[in-house]
Amino acid sequence: MNDFVRKPFIAGNWKMNLDRKGALELAQELRERLGARTDVEVAIFPPAVYIDELARTLAGSPIRVGGQDCCEATSGAFTGETSAPMMVDAGAELVILGHSERRHVYGETDEQVGQKVRQALDAGLDVILCVGELLEERKAGETEGVVSRQLRIGLGSVTAEEMQRLVVAYEPVWAIGTGETATPEQAGAVHSYIRGLVEGLFDAPIARALRIQYGGSVNSGNVVELMAVQDVDGALVGGASLSAEKFIPIFEFDLS
Ligand code: 13P
Numbered sequence: 001m002n003d004f005v006r007k008p009f010i011a012g013n014w015k016m017n018l019d020r021k022g023a024l025e026l027a028q029e030l031r032e033r034l035g036a037r038t039d040v041e042v043a044i045f046p047p048a049v050y051i052d053e054l055a056r057t058l059a060g061s062p063i064r065v066g067g068q069d070c071c072e073a074t075s076g077a078f079t080g081e082t083s084a085p086m087m088v089d090a091g092a093e094l095v096i097l098g099h100s101e102r103r104h105v106y107g108e109t110d111e112q113v114g115q116k117v118r119q120a121l122d123a124g125l126d127v128i129l130c131v132g133e134l135l136e137e138r139k140a141g142e143t144e145g146v147v148s149r150q151l152r153i154g155l156g157s158v159t160a161e162e163m164q165r166l167v168v169a170y171e172p173v174w175a176i177g178t179g180e181t182a183t184p185e186q187a188g189a190v191h192s193y194i195r196g197l198v199e200g201l202f203d204a205p206i207a208r209a210l211r212i213q214y215g216g217s218v219n220s221g222n223v224v225e226l227m228a229v230q231d232v233d234g235a236l237v238g239g240a241s242l243s244a245e246k247f248i249p250i251f252e253f254d255l256s
Contacts, residue, residue, distance in 0.1 A: 001228055001230070001255070002227060002228055002229060002230050002232065002255065003230075004233075005208070006209065006210075006211045006233045007039070007040070007041055007211070007233075008039075008040045008041065008227065008233060008234050008253075009040075009041040009042075009043070009167060009211050009213060009233060009234030010040060010041070010042050010043075010234055010235050010237065010250055010251040010253075011042070011043045011044070011045065011066075011096075011128065011169075011213065011234065011235070011236050011237065011241075012042075012043070012044045012045065012237050012241025012242075012247055013045045013068060013096060013099070013215075013236055013237065013238050013241060014044065014045055014046050014047065014068075014241060014242060015047075015068065015101070015238060016047055017047075017242055018046070018047070018050075018242060020050060020053070023046050023047075023050045023053075023054060024053065024054070024057060026242070026243065026244055026247075027044065027046075027054050027057050027058055027063070028057065029244035029248075030042070030044070030063055030244060030247065030248070031057075031058055031061045031063055033244065033248050034061065034062060034063055034251070036062065037062065038062055040251055041062070041064070041234075042062065042063050042064070042251050043063065043064040043065070043066055043093075043094060044058075044063060044064075044065055044066070044241070045065075045066045045067065045068050045096055046065065047068070048067055048068070048082050048087070048090070051065055051066075051067060051087065051090040051091055051092050052090040052091055054091075055090065055091025055092065055093075056091065064093045064094060065091060065092055065093060066087075066092050066093060066094035066095050066096065066125070066126075066128075067082065067087040067090075067092045067094075067095040067096070067125075068095070068096050068099065069082075069095065069096065069097065069099065069102055069116070070082060070083060070084040070087055070095050070097070070116055070119060070120055070123075070125070071083045071084070071116070071119070072112050072115035072116045072119055073119070074119065074123075083119070083123075084116075084119040084120045084122070084123035084125055085123045087123070087125060088123050088124055088125060092125060093125065093126060094125050094126035094127065094128065095116075095120045095125045095126075095127060095128070096127075096128045096130060096169075096236070097113055097116045097117055097120060097127055097128070097129055097130065097154070098110075098113040098116075098117075098129050098130045098131065098150065098154055099130045099171070100130060100132055100171055100173045100176060101176075104134070104173065110149060110150055110153035110154065111153060113129070113150070113153070113154045114153045114154050114155075114156045114157060117129060117154055117155070117157065117158060117166075118157045118158075121158065121162050121165060121166075126165040126166070126167070127165065127166045127167070128166075128167045128168075128169050128213065128236065129151075129154050129155070129166060129167070129168050129169070130168075130169045130170075130171050130215070130236070131146075131147045131150040131151055131154070131168060131169070131170060131171070131194070132146075132147070132150075132170055132171040132172045132173050132176075132215075132216075133146040133147065133172055133173065133174075134146075134173045134174065135173065135174035138172065138174065143172075143190060144190075144193055147170070147190060147193065147194060147197075148197055151168070151194065151197055151198070151201075152197075152201065155198075155201060160202050160203070160206055163198075163202060163206045163209075163210065164209070166210070167210070167211045167212070167213060167234070168194055168198075168210060168211075168212045168213070169212070169213040169214070169215050169236040170187065170190050170191055170194060170212060170213070170214055170215070171214075171215035171216050171236060172186075172190075172216050174216075175215075175216025175217050176215065176216050176217070176238065177217070177238060177239060178216075178217060179217050180216075180217060181216055181217040181218065181222050181226070182214065182216060184225050184226055184228065184229045184232075187214045187226060187229055187232055188229040188230065188231055188232065191212045191214070191229065191231035191232055192230070192231045194212055194231075195207045195208075195210065195212065195231055198210050211233040211234055212231060212232065212233050212234075213232075213233060213234040213235055213236045214226050214232050214234075214235055214236070215235060215236030215237065215238070217239075218235040218236075218237045218240060218250065219237075219239075219240045219246065219250070220240070220246065220249035220250055220253075223235060223249075223250045223253045224253050224254070224255060227253050227255060228255055235250060237250055
């Protein structure tokens with residue numbers, strides 16, 4: 001059973017959803033419901049164009065606002081991209097990097113993800129680094145190899161001190177948006193593998209302090225069994241973060 005030596009961290013990745021009005025209404029509902037609660041950390045990741053307004057709307061609340069991606073460069077001829085310093089300017093405090101949709105829809109490489117992690121940390125953003133295997137990789141017994149490669153390269157430039165600003169999200173690609181969730185056993189096995197890897201790359205105290213979120217079809221019906229797993233420290237929620245009705249019961253999960 002999870003004894004929560006690490007503060008649970010529930011994050012909503014809105015992806016390319018909601019309009020300005022819907023985003024503001026949802027943020028306000030979440031703010032009212034969370035109140036001043038600080039026993040669970042909550043963050044939302046709206047589309048980049050809404051970050052500025054949402055960060056101002058949520059100022060003074062414990063809900064943090066982040067970006068869904070950033071460019072691997074600081075500025076220049078990168079049409080369509082947003083740099084990490086620009087995200088900070090807009091009010092973002094953190095950023096999701098290496099999401100499977102970036103890796104598999106937009107062809108982002110492990111090396112690019114590593115460069116983005118460097119950019120984000122240099123700009124002052126905390127990072128959620130996503131890793132996870134495709135279904136065919138799982139079937140071929142390659143889950144650990146894939147996760148290990150993504151982590152080693154993604155964390156390539158990260159110092160021990162910077163690890164305090166980094167969260168890992170394990171998101172098996174086959175469980176994202178499919179309604180199929182990893183079982184608590186499947187999630188637990190990969191989460192403890194990730195913690196062991198980080199211990200090897202850094203040291204035991206850093207690995208113990210690292211928060212590892214699970215992502216992939218998390219909802220109010222499965223959050224308790226997932227959060228009960230010892231090495232699951234939070235959730236990165238997609239579809240079920242798009243309404244207060246679905247997201248609130250997730251961050252109000254109760255293991256008792
Ligand atoms: P779903 O919760 O919609 O499966 O999305 C998970 C995800 O990709 C979060 O980053």
